[in-house]
Amino acid sequence: MISYQKALEIIQSKAKSFGTEEVHLDDALDRILAEDIFANRDFPPFNRAAMDGIAIHIQDLEKGISSYHIAETIYAGDDSFKKLESGECYKIMTGAAVPESANIVIRNEDILFENGTAKLNIDSSKIYQNIAKKGQDLKKSELVLPQESQINTAKIGLLAALGKHTLKVQKLPQVAVLTTGNEVVPVHQTASATQINNSNLHLLKALLRKLGINPIKAEHLADEKDIIRTALKDALSADIIILNGGVSAGDADFIPEILEELGVKKLFHKVAIRPGKPIWCGYLNDKMIFALPGNPFSCLVTFKIFVEPFIFSCLGIHNHDEQLPLSFTRKGKTSLDEFFPVFNTQKELQYLPINGSGDIRLGLQANAVAWHPAEITDLEKGASVFFKSLQ
Numbered sequence: 603m604i605s606y607q608k609a610l611e612i613i614q615s616k617a618k619s620f621g622t623e624e625v626h627l628d629d630a631l632d633r634i635l636a637e638d639i640f641a642n643r644d645f646p647p648f649n650r651a652a653m654d655g656i657a658i659h660i661q662d663l664e665k666g667i668s669s670y671h672i673a674e675t676i677y678a679g680d681d682s683f684k685k686l687e688s689g690e691c692y693k694i695m696t697g698a699a700v701p702e703s704a705n706i707v708i709r710n711e712d713i714l715f716e717n718g719t720a721k722l723n724i725d726s727s728k729i730y731q732n733i734a735k736k737g738q739d740l741k742k743s744e745l746v747l748p749q750e751s752q753i754n755t756a757k758i759g760l761l762a763a764l765g766k767h768t769l770k771v772q773k774l775p776q777v778a779v780l781t782t783g784n785e786v787v788p789v790h791q792t793a794s795a796t797q798i799n800n801s802n803l804h805l806l807k808a809l810l811r812k813l814g815i816n817p818i819k820a821e822h823l824a825d826e827k828d829i830i831r832t833a834l835k836d837a838l839s840a841d842i843i844i845l846n847g848g849v850s851a852g853d854a855d856f857i858p859e860i861l862e863e864l865g866v867k868k869l870f871h872k873v874a875i876r877p878g879k880p881i882w883c884g885y886l887n888d889k890m891i892f893a894l895p896g897n898p899f900s901c902l903v904t905f906k907i908f909v910e911p912f913i914f915s916c917l918g919i920h921n922h923d924e925q926l927p928l929s930f931t932r933k934g935k936t937s938l939d940e941f942f943p944v945f946n947t948q949k950e951l952q953y954l955p956i957n958g959s960g961d962i963r964l965g966l967q968a969n970a971v972a973w974h975p976a977e978i979t980d981l982e983k984g985a986s987v988f989f990k991s992l993q
């Protein structure tokens with residue numbers, strides 16, 4: 603049986619871009635840029651008044667002039683047509699372009715306006731005071747965002763300011779989700795005494811949604827070879843197929859057999875991890891197939907430690923796992939790499955109870971899954987532990 607690290611290495615070696623596409627800026631949140639973004643002009647594009655007030659030339663102040671005739675009023679967006687003479691000022695609004703013949707803005711609070719003149723009441727001043735200088739933030743043609751940047755909310759604002767209304771981004775994969783099991787009924791159906799509701803279908807959809815992916819197919823299949831075979835053939839139009847359940851050693855666990863029959867090449871079956879040991883992974887041409895174990899916590903863990911890192915690698919997201927100290931001592935239960943639910947307080951990872959991988963509570967308050975490496979027998983209190991966020 604291969605190790606967690608080896609399985610991850612194999613999966614990562616299969617990662618490649620799903621191609622690129624052009625999207626509108628409003629649809630670009632969380633996407634990965636597939637083009638370098640340069641400044642289309644200087645920013646600010648002109649000397650911008652940062653206060654409502656008057657714009658004058660510093661030389662007039664140095665000469666001791668304290669009363670100025672208003673030569674022109676300039677609103678934001680206005681062009682100016684007048685060059686200042688000595689003793690003249692512009693009345694100017696925040697956001698307006700300060701003309702060449704002025705180089706300081708005095709704010710309204712320091713001025714007395716009387717009959718078309720502005721009388722100053724200031725103690726000190728300096729050149730370009732209250733002016734954001736042309737090009738001080740960005741220079742025209744400067745690289746602003748390199749490709750592979752992930753677009754967050756602030757970057758949407760930045761890109762709009764740069765006049766970028768469409769963007770070339772990495773395409774998201776088409777994903778098909780197929781859960782299996784005769785005992786599993788839809789969430790809207792009342793389960794009989796021996797049945798359970800399908801939680802993993804919705805868990806997987808939510809995990810994908812967090813990555814911005816809406817599966818092209820999300821279905822449940824009975825444990826019947828023909829049904830599974832037909833659905834799988836159909837699902838092979840997707841880039842990634844996530845199967846769930848039916849991968850261990852039971853008499854109705856047909857998934858590995860059908861996948862191999864369909865020509866899917868096995869990368870590995872079973873990894874030395876707990877939970878999630880029975881995971882099966884393979885590929886067919888450019889498609890990746892992950893068959894995740896049916897227990898809810900196994901399904902969550904195997905998605906977070908294998909499927910998500912694979913998708914991140916394909917998209918060029920370099921997501922490094924975070925580390926925090928453990929607030930308790932955790933005894934290793936097996937010789938496998940173990941994953942356990944924790945509550946991340948931002949300072950430490952706290953203990954949460956879970957009764958094995960079939961416990962639907964998934965640790966109930968869990969907001970992260972932490973990693974107990976196989977080679978460490980006991981994780982001591984205070985030990986720095988890698989974890990993946992479940993937010």
Ligand SMILES: Nc1nc2c(c(=O)[nH]1)N[C@H]1C(S)=C(S)[C@@H](COP(=O)(O)OP(=O)(O)OC[C@H]3O[C@@H](n4cnc5c(N)ncnc54)[C@H](O)[C@@H]3O)O[C@H]1N2
Binds near residue numbers: 801
């Ligand atoms: N003889 C062995 N038995 C088992 C082994 C083993 O190595 N040898 N591995 C165990 C481990 S570990 C796991 S995990 C499970 C995985 O089994 P499968 O992937 O084949 O999953 P199922 O048997 O179909 O289901 C397991 C469990 O999960 C429930 N389930 C399934 N689908 C869903 C769903 N969509 N939503 C909610 N819950 C689901 C199912 O009812 C079972 O209780 O195998 C062990 N057995």
Ligand code: MOO
Binds near residue numbers: 895897
């Ligand atoms: O290891 Mo299985 O994935 O615990 O239930």
